[in-house]
Amino acid sequence: MQVAFIGFGLIGGSVARAVRSNPAARRWKMAAWSPSGDGPRQALSDGVIDRAAASPEAVLRGADLVVLAGPATACLTDLDRLAGPWRNLLAADAVITDVASTKGLLVARADAAGLWYVGGHPMAGRETAGYGSSDPDLFVDRPWVVVPGALASETDVARVSSLAIACRARVVLMDAREHDRAVAAISHLPLVVAAALAEAVAGTADWPDAAALAAGGWRDATRVARGDAAMGAAILMTNTPAVVGRLRAFRTVLDGWLGDLERRGGPDEAALAARLEGARTILEDPG
Secondary structure, three states, rough: OEEEEEOOOHHHHHHHHHHOOHHHHHHEEEEEEOOOOHHHHHHHHHOOOEEEEHHHHHHHHHOOEEEEEOHHHHHHHHHHHOOOOOOOHHOOEEEEEEEEOHHHHHHHHHHHHOOOEEEEEOOOOOOOOOHHOOOOOOOOOEEEEEEEOOOOOHHHHHHHHHHHHHOOOOOEEEOOOHHHHHHHOOOOOOOOHHHHHHHOOOOOOOOOHHHHHHHHHHHHHHHHOOOHHHHHHHHHHHHHHOOOOHHHHHHHHHHHHHHOOOOOOOOOOHHHHHHHHHHHHHHOOOO
């Protein structure tokens, strides 16, 4: 199989490195293009890919599977180009996929354009960006969500699933709406909350004193806010309704905490402990 990457940062680079390290995919050929060209050039030097293309048009020629690996908003633009000026460059049976964190708008755009598209979302990442941070083991035993477009055949789904399997991930078939609502809860809301926490605390006059004491709790709570800002903004732009719904629900819960802490006569220690115990129970036994 010949795989073409448009965009080549942390996730695209990790996919390519995972494929290259898998003996079962040793005959696969991979080419990549990115706006800066830095990642593909380094991957070619590392022996990870077979060709660093000079243009997106060049990377598409002969590809069986096109992987859109930029931010979600860039993927939307790429889909428009694949439906327009790039369409005659695609092989007749070429399948388009992506590794973006949102699916609804991408599936709708691909379907409207009549593209053979199977969306993908490997559920793994880290706060550092770029090919230099890529890891061939990033997806091991992690869910890789697969969302077929309207024109996708079983063969198309199988081709995209084979990429996930080559990365040693677990394929999970989902509907786009179901996917976006789920990741709004467990990925996109935490991104906003982490950024808001940094804004509320790290921007205050007493931050230097607090920073000197900060340890694992602060690091863990703000980790995702340290990630790629462009990628995060694209996520929020393409999953806004679901994120807004989760954020409103979160605000309601925060208002409940404020009510408990500002209770007339002072907080009730037993009630606070019960809330904390309840939260721990939910996390330990979500079913």
